[in-house]
Amino acid sequence: MPLQIGSVAPDFEAETTQGKIKFHDWIGDSWALLFSHPKDFTPVCTTELGALAKLKPEFDKRAVKLIGLSVDPVDQHAKWSEDIRETQGAAPNYPMIGDTDYNVSKLYDMLPASTSGDPSKRTPADNQTVRNVFVIGPDKKIKLVLVYPMTTGRNFQEILRAIDSLQLTAKHRVATPSDWKQGEDVIIAGSVSDDEAKKIYPDGWRAPKPYIRIVPQPR
Incomplete structure (x- = not known):
């Protein structure tokens, strides 16, 4: 395989x-x-x-x-x-x-x-x-x-960018959008329910659609 x-x-x-x-x-x-x-x-x-x-x-x-x-x-x-x-x-x-x-x-x-x-x-x-x-x-x-x-x-700047995303998403229950760079907004992972998200992000989130919940990058 x-x-x-x-x-x-x-x-x-x-x-x-x-x-x-x-x-x-x-x-x-x-x-x-x-x-x-x-x-x-x-x-x-x-x-x-x-x-x-x-x-x-x-x-x-x-x-x-x-x-x-x-x-x-x-x-x-x-x-x-x-x-x-x-x-x-x-x-x-x-x-x-x-x-x-x-x-x-x-x-x-x-x-x-x-x-x-x-x-x-x-x-x-x-x-x-x-x-x-x-x-x-x-x-x-x-x-x-x-x-x-x-x-x-190879584009090693892209590889560094991808590693930043991998390390961030390994630590926090978020995903990174297209072309994301360190410090930019992220997306709450789909595995996190709205009830859970309210506890993690008490200030709420921006949602252009119910399945796209945008928050600042966790620190």
């Missing part, structure tokens, strides 16, 4: 540029962003890894750990890191998994279970399905999945 939102993120052990990890232990009580790349030394991914390195303080503020993945070995990641520093102004400051046995890519349904062989012989097109973003909560469950084609770079 494909991984779905709410599924437990598969645990694994892997070699990374920062040493061997056991994924669930590495996450600990934090959130995690697992993002994958089809091949080292590819142009779009080079820009993404540099952009994410620059944005790491924003993820740190949200208690989100970053970890990348490619099927190339860890020593290749280290060489690629120098190119990223030179061309993007920042090198990865988070671990990168060397998934040379395709174990993680298979666990996360990015490559078929039948995939085998020397990863150096595979082209980016062979691995084009390894372009995913998984946001994983402290409960080790998948909260969000995004899949990008090779020709479209």
